[in-house]
Amino acid sequence: MSADVVAPAVLSYIDNGAYPESETVASADLSPSTLQNLSKELQRVQEDVKTEIRSISRTSSTDIDTWITRAKQLQADILHSREVARAIVQESEEAQELKRKEEDKRRQAELLEKEVEFQESVGTRLEHVRFANGVLGRVREALVEGDVGSALKRLEEGEESVEGLGEGEGGVKGVLKRKVEGLRESVKESVGEGWGGCVAVDVEGNRVVIRGELEGLVDAAKRVGFFDSQIVKLGREIDRAIIRPRLQMNRNGKVMHIAVAEDSISCQDLDDDASSSTLFKDLKATIAFLADLLRAAVAVPLSETLIPALTTRLEEEWLEPSVPLELADMQTFQSLLGDVVSFADDLDQLGWHGSKALRDWVQGAPRIWLTKRREVLLSDVRNLVFTGLRDTKVVERVETQFVNNDDALAQGGEEGDDEWDTAWDEPEEELAPEAQQAHTEDDDDASAWDLPEEEEEEAPKEAGADEDEAWGWGDGDEAAPEKPASPKATKKEAPNVNGQGTTKPSQRELTLRETFTVTAIPDSILDLVQQVIADAGMLSTIEYSGTPIAPAAQALYTLPTLALAIYRATAPTAYAKLGTGNMLIYNDASRLSDQLRAWQASQPSASRLRLDNDVKALDQFAKRAYGTEMESQRTVLRDLLDGAQGFSNCTTLPFKKECESAVEQTVDRLREVYKMYQPILSNSALLQSIGSLLATVTGKMITEIEDLPDISEADSQELKELCDRVQTAKDLFQQQAEDGGEARDMTFIYCPNWLKFQYLGELMDSSLADIKYLWNEGELSLEFEAEEVVGLVEALFAESGLRRQAIQEIRRGGRR
Structure with a gap:
């Protein structure tokens, strides 16, 4: 493209x-x-x-040229502004530099001013140091010249001048302060040498010599902080050199005596005169000597150290040992208190401290005497408890009662031989077989005590209250056992005839006697208690009403309670060393209780003697000891009888041997206890205690045999033999008739379940017909419940029509 x-x-x-x-x-x-x-x-x-x-x-060139021109002008203005800004910055920098130079100059000026001030202060300080050092130098010169007062004055000036050097402990000030301390010690030494030159204490030679006046040294000693320590030291030295040797007594009862000379005091050779009056004479001479030669400025502060030590040693070594226990020595004690008060008066007259403690001791003399009397009494009782056991004696208890003329005991056994026991504490109905069945072991013990039931309930409470008052604790929570009865006649109140209180001819007075063994403790404690009460009575008489301890008379009546409390507290430990300790406690406590009761009854009605709670506490203590012993023996017998294992399989070897051995050992143990108690207890207490133990054995055997579910013919024969072996113990209760006739068996009197045990042995060897006859015609129903007999019949005889018929008849008959 x-x-x-x-x-x-x-x-x-x-x-x-x-x-x-x-x-x-x-x-x-x-x-x-x-x-x-x-x-x-x-x-x-x-x-x-x-x-x-x-x-x-x-x-458009015209417009553009204008714009260009203006742009160039603006650029020129900008360049000019930049130049101005640079000039301003430069000027500002030059101003800051000028300020820095100004600040440097100002600082240099200040440093120069400070340097000038420092130079001036150094000059002043050096002048101050030169002055202080010169003052301290003059202190040493004064010390060399022996002018302690001038030295102390200049030392204080020098110390003030050194402190004026300002803060800091180093440098020149530190050096000067150490120099001040050294000079202060030198001043102290000079003051001490001057003090020692005035007061010389030879502790070994027991001699204090005071020459010259201390008053001139007192101010100096106080100003150097030497006075207080020196006073304390002087007080201790005088105490060791004079006071302590004078208050001490050697083993021969000789004491040293104080000799005061013109400027010395000494504690010299031993002297036989250890009387309190001579002691206070020496003490008064001592404080008079010190007050005269030391003057008040030294003697009064010295008393703050010397007298408290003297008072403490005086109380411990003379006053408290001089507190008499016998009232016959009260006049001497009263003289002692007078000497103490006189000594306190002398201290007050001299302005000495320490008399308050002596006056307090005099005012507390009743309390001190009572405290010492209490301590001695308690110590004597405690010692008696541990030493009185060595001596024993046989004592007799005699009781007189009114009995009916038709009483068998009153008739001497001529009539109604079967009623011989009507004179005992236990009524005849209580000894009936019904009652015997109802009694337990504890009831058996309770029946042997003289206290009525309400007293038995109240006695522990009152006794506990008495011991709480005496010691702050009770006698324990164990139930108090019962006390074996004494063979006394039944108490019958003699009726009044026409209001004259005459005994009817149908009654007569009967005296019963028995003996038992006690230690020397009861009679000794009774003597101590009687002496305390006798002293209390004497202090209440006019003859002793003015004595210092007369206010303690009423408090003496509280000491028997404490004495009896300490006896009860220590007796268990002391008597425990004897095999029959508890029974001896029972005898001793019972005898002491009877003695105190009779003694209190013989006191006048106005007497403050109150021993009812103490007597009850002793009764409870006796019962407790008796009960503890009985329970211990019961435990042993039960353990021995436990070897029979409930009499089950008593015909099977080896159980047969074990049953026979257990019964044999139990009977032997019972006889051993009888022999052990026989020398200690009265006959009635002996029979009562052994009877109670026998009741424990028979009761256990009755219970275990009744619990057997099945008794074969061989078992019944064996059980019958075992029962017969136990029944051999009845010879312990044989009592010979007074007329020399045949001895009577009293076992059933002291062993409540004895008849029941005998019937049990007979049942082991009886036929159904014999058992029914004994139940219906005999006295078996008096000892056994119907169900007990039924249980034995079911165990002894096999099931048959005859057994069922016999059981029905027994249940229909019941207990008559």
Whole structure:
């Protein structure tokens, strides 16, 4: 395609950005010749445009020249502004440089001013240092000359001058301060040497020498902080050299005595005069000597150290040991208190400290005497508990009662031999078989005590309250066991005849006696308690009403309670060393209780003695010891009897041997306990305790045999033999008649279930007919419940019509 066609299309694209509308033109191939022609065409068009522009420029040349002129002017203005700006910047930089130079000059001026001030201060400080050093130098000169007062005055000036050097501890000030401290120590040494020259204490030689006046040194000693320590040291040295040796007493009862000379005081050789009056005479001479030679400026501060030490040692080594226990020595004690008061008066007159402690001790003399009396009493009781066990003795208990003339015991056994036991504490109806069946082991123990039921309930509470008051604790939570009864007649009140209180002829007085073993403790404690109450009574009399300890009279009545409390507190430990300790506690506590009760009853009605709670506490203590011992023995017997394993298979080896051995050991143990208790307990208490233990054995055997589901004929024979072996223990309860007749078996009296146990042995060897006869015609129903017998019948006999009939008859009959 030719350039004529292509060139317009290219120019149209250049001018307007339009593409060719003809497809032929848009897709035409361009040959080199076409491109060359196209280039020429474009150059021609370019030349045409330039020509057109030149033409237009020539037409508008006036406007363009104006614009060019203005543009050149603007460019010139811009260049001028730049020059002005450069000048301003240069001037600003020159101003800043001037300011820096000005600041440098100002700083140089300030440095010069400071240098001038420093030079002036250095000169002033050097002048101050020279002055202070000169003052300190004059201090040393004064010390060399021995003028302590002038040296101390100049030292204070020098110290003030050194402190005026300003802050900081280093440099010249530090050096001067160390020099001040050294001079102060030198002044102290000088004051100490002067003090020592005036007061010389030779502790080893027990001598104090005072020469010259200390008053001139007091002010100096206070100003250097030396006075207080020196006073304390002086007080200790005087105490060691004079006071302590004078208050000490050697093993031979000899003491040293104080000798006062014109300028010395010493504690010299031993002397036999160890009286309190001589002691206070020496003490008064000592304080008078010190007050006279040391003057008030030293003596009064010295008393703050010396008198408290003297008072403490005086109380411990003289006053408290001098407190008498016996009222006969009260006059001497009263004189001692007078000496103490007189000594306190002398201290007050001299203006010395420490008299208050001495006056307080005098005012507390009743309390001190009571405290010492209490300590000695408690110590004596405690020692008695541990030493009084070595001595034992047999004592007799005598009780007198009114009994009916028709009572068997009152008739001496001539009539109604079967009613011999009506005179005992336990009524006849209580010993009936019905009651025996109802009794438990604890009821058996309870039946043996003299206390009525309401007293048995109240006694633990009152006793506990008493011990709480005395010691702050109770006797424990264990139930108090019961006390074996003494063989006394049943108490019957004698009726009044016409209001005269005359005993009817149908009653008579009966005296019963029994013996038992006690230690020396009850009588010894009673003696101690009686002595305390006797002293309380004497202090309440006119003769002793003016004594210093008279106010302690009422408090003495509280000491028995404490003495008995310490006995109860220590007795279990002390008595535990003995095999029969608990039974001895029972005997001792019971005897002491009886003695205190009788003694209190013999006191006048106006007496302040109140021992009711203490007596009840002793009764409870005795019961507790008895119960503890009984429970211990019951445990041993139960353990031995447990070897029978419930008596099941008692005919089968090796169980048969075990059953026989268990029963044999149990009976032997019971006899051993009897032999152990026999020398200790009264006969009634012995039988009661052994009877209770036997009841434990028989009760356990009854229960275990009744629990057997089946008892063969061989088993019943073996059980019968075992029961018979236990019944051999009844010889322990044999009592010989007074007329020499046949001994009576009293086992069923002391063993409540004894008859039941005997019937049990008989049932093991009885036929159905025998059992029915014993139930209907005999006394089997008095000992056994119907169901108990039924259970034994079912275990002993095989099922049959006869057994069913017998069981029906037993159940219909019941207990009569």
